[in-house]
């Protein structure tokens with residue numbers, strides 16, 4: 001897919017995120033919107049996958065370690081054709097397929113259940129180790145939050161990924177500067193992030209997480225790196241694309257009402273038009 | 278029962294009382310202070326409030342150190358993360374050395390609702406109850422929570438308090454008296470007893486009322502102190518009714534139902550039915566829809582009572 005088509009897709013995915021959160025009446029717009037360009041680039045450019053065969057043994061894998069951003073994953077999977085887009089409107093409702101946090105037993109295309117922060121990198125390591133054992137050439141991707149990396153397990157896994165030279169693994173850190181109780185710098189400072197990952201012997205690429213062209217290049221570079229894992233430290237804006245949600249900690253975990261959603265969708269449609277839909 | 282208060286809101290308010298009365302009380306959270314309601318304490322006593330970020334193992338380990346140095350720490354997160362992620366820190370740094378840490382967890386059970394199975398603790402009572410030295414408490418309403426939090430601060434040693442997300446009916450006034458290790462008979466009956474805790478107490482009272490209309494006399498006992506358990510009251514009520522239904526928003530394995538079955542099995546074998554999750558995880562949905570679906574509504578209780586009576 002061309003860069004401009006990817007931009008259009010990311011815009012559609014942002015619209016899906018807003019639309020599905022309204023009937024759900026609960027969920028996480030901020031961290032879903034901040035990751036929209038990253039997830040779009042992965043699912044529509046980078047990853048070798050087949051929606052007709054979600055369990056294909058040679059597919060690339062994606063672990064949404066920051067599982068609360070499920071809406072962005074669900075939107076990408078629906079846009080990709082893993083399940084009908086109508087399902088998005090059943091998000092978080094009793095008896096439906098799309099759980100509040102990703103559930104691999106219920107949702108085709110979800111490679112790993114998540115929602116409890118800090119566990120995804122270990123799981124991605126396991127998948128990457130299995131890929132090496134089986135001499136398969138699939139890649140494993142994992143998306144982490146910048147608040148999430150306060151979990152000690154992330155650093156246990158960071159050490160192990162470098163130790164086992166997992167060059168078939170690429171992590172992406174959604175560096176939006178916010179968590180729930182406030183800015184990451186005031187809740188639990190994690191800076192300097194790039195230096196920390198470098199000290200853990202990772203190949204580090206700092207990138208604008210909303211610049212799709214730059215993301216494409218970064219993923220291409222990651223694939224070339226041999227003998228160590230790569231992390232993209234992707235500078236993002238929480239709530240990106242919806243003016244009143246951008247950089248607002250209050251939009252971490254509350255859904256827009258119908259009126260707010262209308263405003264958000266209006267902005268997003270205008271952006272879509274400017275991309276020449 | 279028109280008024281409703283979430284137990285976590287009552288917890289937040291009780292912390293403010295403690296903040297004022299006891300300078301040794303400190304509060305820790307793990308990036309959920311708005312949800313667990315510790316944020317107000319943080320605003321009022323910023324020097325005694327520590328946000329540890331998303332790091333529950335470190336949260337409980339730090340609380341252990343504060344307790345070892347003479348503080349009275351209340352450490353809060355969602356029940357799943359407080360007891361799950363930090364289990365072994367609780368086991369070896371808090372319960373084993375019997376340190377004075379209060380683990381005050383919110384968002385327990387399936388009434389968490391929309392967040393889904395990953396966030397709904399259904400095993401926390403079982404794992405906390407299996408720890409020597411640990412006191413395990415489950416409040417039924419806001420007033421009981423307030424008294425429980427104050428009692429936990431007075432008590433010397435580790436305490437786990439399990440609270441919910443949802444607003445629940447106000448059941449008790451200030452004349453209610455909570456005591457660690459004591460169960461409360463809320464309603465005397467002769468045919469069958471429902472022994473419940475948490476939000477199942479309100480459901481039990483409703484079910485008892487429904488059944489009274491059919492001439493079935495139901496005793497309702499609030500077993501908010503799961504450990505230590507009030508054996509005397511439980512045995513007395515079981516003897517009077519000869520049929521027991523336990524009700525909890527928890528897996529039927531390892532929680533209140535198990536605790537009561539253990540005592541009755543050894544000392545007074547009694548026909549019993551356990552209401553709870555039937556060894557399954559929860560899922561996303563509206564809280565009351567889920568409670569119904571998993572048999573934790575008043576209909577589920579009424580059905581369980583009939584089963585218990587049939588076993589008599």
Ligand SMILES: Cc1ncc(C[n+]2csc(CCOP(=O)(O)OP(=O)(O)O)c2C)c(N)n1
Pocket residue numbers: 030031032034066068115116117118144145146147148149174176178179180238252307308309331358362
């Ligand atoms: C182990 C664990 N602790 C706490 C939570 C509750 N929680 C959900 S999202 C979140 C904040 C995440 O912040 P960040 O990682 O920065 O994500 P983003 O900003 O991308 O949404 C927290 C504390 C959780 N899901 N898992």
Ligand SMILES: [Mg+2]
Pocket residue numbers: 145146147174175176177178179
């Ligand atoms: Mg963040």
